[in-house]
Amino acid sequence: MIDSSKVKDGPLLLVKGLRVSYGPVEAVRNIDLQVNKGQIVTLLGANGAGKSSTLNALVGLAAKKGGTVTFNNQDITALSTEQIVRQGMTLTPEGRRIFPNLTVDENLLLGGAMHAGRGSPAEVRAEMLERFPILKERLHQKAGSLSGGEQQMLAIARSLMSSPDLLLLDEPSLGLAPQIVDQIFEMIERLREQGLTILLVEQNVSLSLEIADAGYVLANGAVVLSGTAAQLRHSDEIQGAYLGA
Template sequence: MTAPDDTLLLIEDLTVSYGAVEAVRGIDLTVRRGEIVTLLGANGAGKSSTLNAIVGLAPRKARRMEFSGSDLQGVPPETVVRRGLTLVPEGRRVFSSLTVDENLMLGGAKHATRGDPAAVKADMLERFPILAERLHQNAGSLSGGEQQMLAIARALMSSPDLLLLDEPSLGLAPQVVDQIFDLIGSLRERGLTILLVEQNVAQSLEIADRGYVLANGRIELQGSAEELRASPEIQDAYLGA
């Protein structure tokens, strides 16, 4: 199989095993430049394992795993970031006892090869005024939504081409969830490509171009967002029709 030119992420036959536990069982997945692709599925389906495996944070085996045409297999996480692929992990994981500023600089400083950290930070503070206001506060004092903004802003400090988001709306109040989805849409408008893991199926399919549904480590369903929204499986299992 040859990848079309606009394929940014190409995965064939990816397996993730933790000892005897096979969390992901031979999945194929592609993300094209400029797309928002959503990876849906219940708790324990293997969504985080997939994202973690892509960036080198989970044990993985694949027939092909390529980003921007270069092989990702055996590439350590910090190199993956330098190549332009950054993960915002599940549960936000900002450094609570560090300030907003310090958190941002940690995202940029380590990966300074992709642009000037000060310039990227200035851009980030313009884009996230709430973080500019709270720049010298400890990250732990921010609300859940603000911490998620910070986690995303920190990831953007490495100027990625592809952003992997692991359940960014988890545990947030509905209007904050709306803000996060608005933000994701605006990031795409600025040219970012996004692979979005969510349990919030309705909102994800509103914003995504395509999607995959994972169940027990396998791709159960895939298609355009429109096709998925209309599918009886999705309607029954996730949209409460």
């Protein structure tokens, strides 16, 4: 398991016994995980393993059937999505889900509607346009006219408009060309360098473990393996199932 004692600031997110069900189907079964401040932690696993359900439950978009979620030393298990975002956790969902008929700027402004209070929305918007110069160039374009990579950058920038401490990223490389995927992952690394903590769900196991500090492997809604990224890269299970060894 991940040793939080080796991380100076300790856990930012601590999840104990998380359970998520959709009717009779149990999608997440007693998951324990933690994300320490300043880390990238990745959730790995096949489609249907429970990765997206876990992220959705953490931000209140899927009902928790059991367990506790502690964030920034506060129990947020029963909070609404709006309350969780204001506490400093936000999600960039799978498939980006931008508003295609709104402009880039309007998408950003909507992202700042639930601001966590660090800097004014105008200051954060200016920071996003500096961090993502392509969005500044496309500011008044309809978001639906952007390329896939630009839309993904917009989706992440929209999430960052709430000034989160923890960003949950769900499949940021989905549907993107390899060159664009490399750019997205470089951007994720820069976000960590700038102090953001990230919980990453990603099908590209090799790239995820290159940039992650630690990870968890899910199967059938349960954690079956966890450790540092280096440990997971060299494990027989990961090598055989995901890295083609």
